[in-house]
Amino acid sequence: MGKGGKVDIDEPGASSDQKHKTFKWDEVKQNKWIVIENLVYDVSRFSRKHPGGERLMLNHAGQDATDAFLCFHTDMKKVRKYMSPILIGQVMPESDVNPNEERKTELHKDFQNLKLLAEKKGLFKAKPIFFLLHFLQLVLLDLLAAYIIYRSGFANWLAYSIAVACLVIVQAQAGWLQHDFGHLSVFRSNKMNHFVQNIIIGGIMGFSANWWNYRHYQHHAKPNTIKRDPDIRFGPLYLIGKVVPVEFGKKKMAKLPYNLQQFYFFFTLPPLLIPIYFVIETVYFLIKKRKLHIMWISIYLIRWYAMFVPALGLMGTIKLYFLVRVFESVWFVWSTQISHFPMNVDYDKDLSWFRSQLNSTCNIEQSAFNDWVSNHLNFQIEHHLFPTMPRHNYYKIAPDVKELCKKYNIEYQCKTMSQATYDVYNCLKESGELWYEAYNM
Known part of the structure; x- marks a missing residue:
């Protein structure tokens, strides 16, 4: 985790492919992934293990869940343990915003x-x-x-x-x-x-x-x-x-x-x-x-x-x-x-x-x-x-x-x-x- 609870793309556990792979928002929404601080996470399996319940995480599928993530979690060291294995890349900057x-x-x-x-x-x-x-x-x-x-x-x-x-x-x-x-x-x-x-x-x-x-x-x-x-x-x-x-x-x-x-x-x-x-x-x-x-x-x-x-x-x-x-x-x-x-x-x-x-x-x-x-x-x-x-x-x-x-x-x-x-x-x-x-x- 970065300072202030932000997720770093270079955090331990993230492979080279994960660090450089980019996705469009259409892909994120289609696959029901979650985005936190512009990083993409595949929560399809992890959602069942999430302490807050599967439905809580899936309710943010295909969306940017940064604010919700930062507001709910206090123990970032513990969160880091679970975040790295499901990190799959980052969101591609859109040309027309x-x-x-x-x-x-x-x-x-x-x-x-x-x-x-x-x-x-x-x-x-x-x-x-x-x-x-x-x-x-x-x-x-x-x-x-x-x-x-x-x-x-x-x-x-x-x-x-x-x-x-x-x-x-x-x-x-x-x-x-x-x-x-x-x-x-x-x-x-x-x-x-x-x-x-x-x-x-x-x-x-x-x-x-x-x-x-x-x-x-x-x-x-x-x-x-x-x-x-x-x-x-x-x-x-x-x-x-x-x-x-x-x-x-x-x-x-x-x-x-x-x-x-x-x-x-x-x-x-x-x-x-x-x-x-x-x-x-x-x-x-x-x-x-x-x-x-x-x-x-x-x-x-x-x-x-x-x-x-x-x-x-x-x-x-x-x-x-x-x-x-x-x-x-x-x-x-x-x-x-x-x-x-x-x-x-x-x-x-x-x-x-x-x-x-x-x-x-x-x-x-x-x-x-x-x-x-x-x-x-x-x-x-x-x-x-x-x-x-x-x-x-x-x-x-x-x-x-x-x-x-x-x-x-x-x-x-x-x-x-x-x-x-x-x-x-x-x-x-x-x-x-x-x-x-x-x-x-």
């Missing part, structure tokens, strides 16, 4: 300069005490909930409600905290990040870190991209954006009254996503990928059994589980989708990293409440641009991101919480109307 491509190249350079600026400011360095306090919050609230349940059980509805509230906070905040470690933004060691992520998402939340990483990295690589982003794969239940609703309408697909989805959405996806869909998807993923190492999930189940069954019984504990999951799910969907649902949803247009993130993501204005309830993911734009940056530094890079947006006339959207919530309703309504009009043509 499209003005749009020139502009895209300029934006790429400016974004990389912005990333270097963030590194110089130390914005990729985490504050251990910040994450330690958040972890202690989870432990204390979990123990408090167990103590309240042990002392009161179902007898005191107020005490029981307080215990439920504590557990909901634990699960929601644990989700944000494991998210930090999953993005490798806390420790320098990737192994340590993944280890702590397993403790939190497995032992505290009862889900698989492998499953979460597999789906979440795809979302970051191609947000709001049809057939690429798992977070917008709603099947026949909901239609969002302006493209899919029209396609469904023209094909006379009417499995549900989509012109009413702005109403039934709030009573279906928010409360049911985590307790139903995520549980089913996790089990399916673990079986399909043969990742049956369920030690961490077992710790979660044993912990809940020991903490609540003696006071509530088995059925009472199951009821508590679903009650907590429903409220957690509403919190999660509300906090995350207000930054994505109302934004552009389309097929992959191979936009630059910077432009694609801004097209599909918006911020929620900063406040003590908004920062806490979303754990600084109200700075969703900055998080998507710099996924390995510790979240307590997002606000520091935000002014520089705004300046770059102004230079390229890219809209930087920042909304109030109420406006963002209303926009979810409004975008569902608009998409439903588009379907209805196309269906009745």
